[in-house]
Amino acid sequence: MKTLLLRLLLVTLAAGAQAAEITGRVTLPKTRTAPVVNKRYEVVSKGGVVATNPPLAVVYLEGSFPAPATPPAATMSQKDLTFVPLLLPVQVGTRVEFPNLDDTYHDVFSYSPAKRFDLGRYRAEERPVPSQVFDVPGLVTLRCDIHEHMRGLILVLATPYFTVTDADGRFRLTGLPAGKYLLKAWIDSRTTREQPVELTEGGALTVDLP
Amino acid sequence: MNGATRLAWALLALAATARGQEDILDRLDERLTASSASGLVRARLSGTLDVEAYAFQQPAPGLIVAAGTALFNPRLTAFLDVQLGPRVYVFLQGRVDRGFDPTDGGTEGRLDEYALRLTPWDDGRLNLQVGKFATVVGSWVRRHGTWENPFITAPLPYENLTGMWDIAAVRSTATLLRWSHVRPKNFAGEQFADSRFRLPVIWGPSYATGASVAGDLGRWTYAAEVKNGSLSSRPEYWGPDEVHWSHPTFSGRMGYRPDERWDVGISASAGSYLVPAAAPTMAPGHDLDDYREVVVASDVSFSWHFWQFWAEAFVARFAIPLVGDAQTTAWYAEAKYKVTPQFFAAIRWNQQVFGKEIDGMGDPVRWGYNTWRLDLAPTYRITPHTQLKLQYSVQPDDLGGRDYQQTVAGQFTVRF
Numbered sequence: 001m002k003t004l005l006l007r008l009l010l011v012t013l014a015a016g017a018q019a020a021e022i023t024g025r026v027t028l029p030k031t032r033t034a035p036v037v038n039k040r041y042e043v044v045s046k047g048g049v050v051a052t053n054p055p056l057a058v059v060y061l062e063g064s065f066p067a068p069a070t071p072p073a074a075t076m077s078q079k080d081l082t083f084v085p086l087l088l089p090v091q092v093g094t095r096v097e098f099p100n101l102d103d104t105y106h107d108v109f110s111y112s113p114a115k116r117f118d119l120g121r122y123r124a125e126e127r128p129v130p131s132q133v134f135d136v137p138g139l140v141t142l143r144c145d146i147h148e149h150m151r152g153l154i155l156v157l158a159t160p161y162f163t164v165t166d167a168d169g170r171f172r173l174t175g176l177p178a179g180k181y182l183l184k185a186w187i188d189s190r191t192t193r194e195q196p197v198e199l200t201e202g203g204a205l206t207v208d209l210p
Numbered sequence: 211m212n213g214a215t216r217l218a219w220a221l222l223a224l225a226a227t228a229r230g231q232e233d234i235l236d237r238l239d240e241r242l243t244a245s246s247a248s249g250l251v252r253a254r255l256s257g258t259l260d261v262e263a264y265a266f267q268q269p270a271p272g273l274i275v276a277a278g279t280a281l282f283n284p285r286l287t288a289f290l291d292v293q294l295g296p297r298v299y300v301f302l303q304g305r306v307d308r309g310f311d312p313t314d315g316g317t318e319g320r321l322d323e324y325a326l327r328l329t330p331w332d333d334g335r336l337n338l339q340v341g342k343f344a345t346v347v348g349s350w351v352r353r354h355g356t357w358e359n360p361f362i363t364a365p366l367p368y369e370n371l372t373g374m375w376d377i378a379a380v381r382s383t384a385t386l387l388r389w390s391h392v393r394p395k396n397f398a399g400e401q402f403a404d405s406r407f408r409l410p411v412i413w414g415p416s417y418a419t420g421a422s423v424a425g426d427l428g429r430w431t432y433a434a435e436v437k438n439g440s441l442s443s444r445p446e447y448w449g450p451d452e453v454h455w456s457h458p459t460f461s462g463r464m465g466y467r468p469d470e471r472w473d474v475g476i477s478a479s480a481g482s483y484l485v486p487a488a489a490p491t492m493a494p495g496h497d498l499d500d501y502r503e504v505v506v507a508s509d510v511s512f513s514w515h516f517w518q519f520w521a522e523a524f525v526a527r528f529a530i531p532l533v534g535d536a537q538t539t540a541w542y543a544e545a546k547y548k549v550t551p552q553f554f555a556a557i558r559w560n561q562q563v564f565g566k567e568i569d570g571m572g573d574p575v576r577w578g579y580n581t582w583r584l585d586l587a588p589t590y591r592i593t594p595h596t597q598l599k600l601q602y603s604v605q606p607d608d609l610g611g612r613d614y615q616q617t618v619a620g621q622f623t624v625r626f
Contacts, residue, residue, distance in 0.1 A: 033240070033243045033244060033245040033249075033252065034245060034249055034252060035243065035252075035254070036243060036252045036253065036254035036291045036292070036293050037291075037293070038254075038256070038289070038291055038301075039291070039299055039301070039327070040289070040291070040301045040303070040323070040343075040344075041344060041351055041352045041353075041354075041355075042352070103470070104470060105470045105513065109551055110551075111551065111552065111591070111593060111594055116551055116552075117551055118516075118548060118550075118551035120514075120515040120516045120548065121470070121471075121513050121514060121515060121516075121518075122514075122515060123469065123470050123471070123514075124470075141236070141594075143594055148256075151236075
């Protein structure tokens with residue numbers, strides 16, 4: 001058993017040492033308008049400025065990869081009447097927790113074909129934190145049944161190799177295996193850019209997706 | 211098949227095709243939001259398109275004014291929300307429909323609400339608002355929109371017509387009993403010609419004109435308003451050019467939220483329920499302020515996971531010089547449960563009891579029919595922007611010659 005574990009560790013270290021990486025830039029659409037909060041019948045209202053919602057892209061390597069040994073976990077919070085992060089890429093099989101960090105109720109739901117659910121209303125201190133397993137690839141649009149301006153996105157991918165760009169569209173994908181793949185940039189529900197790439201062990205590529 | 215039915219079927223067909231196409235209305239939502247370059251000024255146009263149909267028995271229930279036993283009632287509601295920095299908020303509500311409440315009249319357009327709100331501090335301790343907007347009394351206002359309301363009709367206290375009029379003063383108990391149709395019991399299968407004059411305890415969301423101050427003090431909230439119409443006043447008298455600036459109505463609510471689940475409140479309101487046109491009918495030596503509607507109300511709501519509960523109780527007293535006070539108590543309890551992410555069901559029990567007046571023979575007699583109403587309503591959210599709601603209501607029939615009066619209603623809504 002010890003020998004087996006040692007071999008696994010060596011293989012992992014070797015793979016890490018020889019992993020490829022891709023850096024580049026995705027051309028993003030212009031900045032979206034920040035939402036307007038409907039406060040008509042909330043007699044008492046606080047603040048009023050919701051964070052802007054800059055367009056971001058998810059860059060990922062499409063190929064045939066084994067399923068993870070243990071289900072990955074991720075978090076999509078509700079904070080200041082906004083989903084944080086606004087865009088969350090996850091691998092198929094990931095369990096996503098939805099902690100409520102506001103002092104008011106939210107009711108997170110999705111009618112997207114990739115995942116249909118409704119978490120109901122739960123208090124911030126309730127445990128366990130409500131969660132869902134995302135086991136079908138696709139785009140899941142999150143909404144709140146109480147705050148109509150709230151929108152969040154979970155992109156469920158059949159790959160463990162993905163990252164979110166910064167607001168300028170820059171990205172860096174590391175720890176990639178050698179081989180021929182398709183590099184894709186998901187920009188919105190209608191726009192995905194792609195480019196074939198060939199990765200060598202320890203190699204580094206620069207790929208822009210205009 | 212008439213035009214209205216064709217339209218209803220067409221919208222249902224649209225709903226069927228809309229399933230899975232939520233992206234289209236999301237994109238429309240983005241296009242209807244505008245912002246200044248700095249993001250300091252932002253505006254959003256949104257709304258609902260409702261197609262309602264009612265089948266009922268005469269006399270038409272609640273605030274429905276129609277001669278037949280069926281009514282088709284389409285409605286387009288548009289909202290404009292404008293945020294100017296963190297301190298200033300403006301909203302407008304415009305509607306195109308067949309009347310503020312369901313009627314068989316022609317199509318009309320109105321600006322139902324417009325208000326300017328100032329919030330000087332970030333913590334919401336003070337909000338100042340002027341304009342024409344919903345009352346601060348009670349808790350139903352927050353969910354009276356067609357998308358948020360689990361039912362198609364309002365709770366009983368918000369729509370059950372009493373025998374009190376606003377265009378003429380009651381001068382005797384006999385008059386009050388006649389206007390209430392208690393004596394004589396004179397329904398002959400026709401709609402009541404006087405239903406446009408009769409008043410409920412509180413008329414729907416009561417979008418009267420005025421100013422309010424409201425705030426959030428930790429777990430406590432407060433709100434007070436001065437308006438140009440009483441809670442029972444009709445929509446025709448809610449505008450800024452309408453009556454009662456010299457006889458304003460004062461209302462307020464104190465709320466307490468021990469945690470996210472609970473919201474408890476008490477409300478009160480006082481103001482003249484008569485309009486100036488009623489002056490010639492008032493008792494000698496009295497003015498509008500002597501004909502006051504005083505309302506004390508309490509509300510409680512609880513929500514947790516897939517359950518939501520609401521309850522409100524109103525005690526209303528209409529002052530009638532020379533006759534005495536006419537009192538009525540109305541309440542309801544409502545529950546909603548989300549059965550699946552897209553399907554929820556709601557049940558509501560409503561009740562109203564009337565006090566007694568002394569008639570000409572010296573006998574006490576109730577000035578209205580004690581009543582109850584059971585409402586059941588399932589709703590299916592087809593997409594995040596479309597829903598189909600049904601409602602069945604039953605209540606005792608005191609005037610129509612039947613044991614019970616039944617109403618069936620359907621409402622298809624597109625939210626954008």
